[in-house]
Amino acid sequence: MRATKSFMMAVMALGLAASLGMFYAADEVKPKYDIEEIMAKAHKGKPSLLQQVVKGKASEEQKKQLLEYYQELAKNKPPKGDAKDWKRRTNALIVAAQDALAGKPNAARALQSAAKCGDCHKAHKED
Numbered sequence: 001m002r003a004t005k006s007f008m009m010a011v012m013a014l015g016l017a018a019s020l021g022m023f024y025a026a027d028e029v030k031p032k033y034d035i036e037e038i039m040a041k042a043h044k045g046k047p048s049l050l051q052q053v054v055k056g057k058a059s060e061e062q063k064k065q066l067l068e069y070y071q072e073l074a075k076n077k078p079p080k081g082d083a084k085d086w087k088r089r090t091n092a093l094i095v096a097a098q099d100a101l102a103g104k105p106n107a108a109r110a111l112q113s114a115a116k117c118g119d120c121h122k123a124h125k126e127d
């Protein structure tokens, strides 16, 4: 079961990488950035990288960067909370960031609703 699951995930990761024209090692386990680093780089600052993307003021590079942060976020293990919930939340962020990169009109709203700071912190951040 376990092997099947990670194989499926590898296939999905490859599909994702191919469709984006990016190169992520499918067998990479260790995240490139930890959660705190991603929070600081994507969510902190005025305006934050996230806010710039939401407001449509981000460059192509910045949108790609946000997507990468969220992809790495999904590989991290949160300090607490249910793993399935973490996966669901981080996946929603990834999908919304992909939509933003693709220029889909609903992307800003999807990003805002996926990046509910307090909701996710309550579920996964130690107080």
Ligand code: HEC
Pocket: 035, 036, 039, 040, 043, 044, 050, 078, 079, 089, 090, 114, 115, 116, 117, 118, 120, 121, 124, 125, 126
């Ligand atoms: C998908 C879940 C998730 C979302 C959405 C999220 N965060 Fe976080 N955030 C976390 C987790 C988990 C931590 C704790 C990391 C740790 O302690 O290792 C954290 C930590 C932080 C920290 C660091 C706090 C510290 O102790 O240094 C900041 C700042 C932060 N988040 C800001 C934000 C902001 C602003 C938003 C909304 C725009 C946001 N986060 C959305 C999961 C999330």
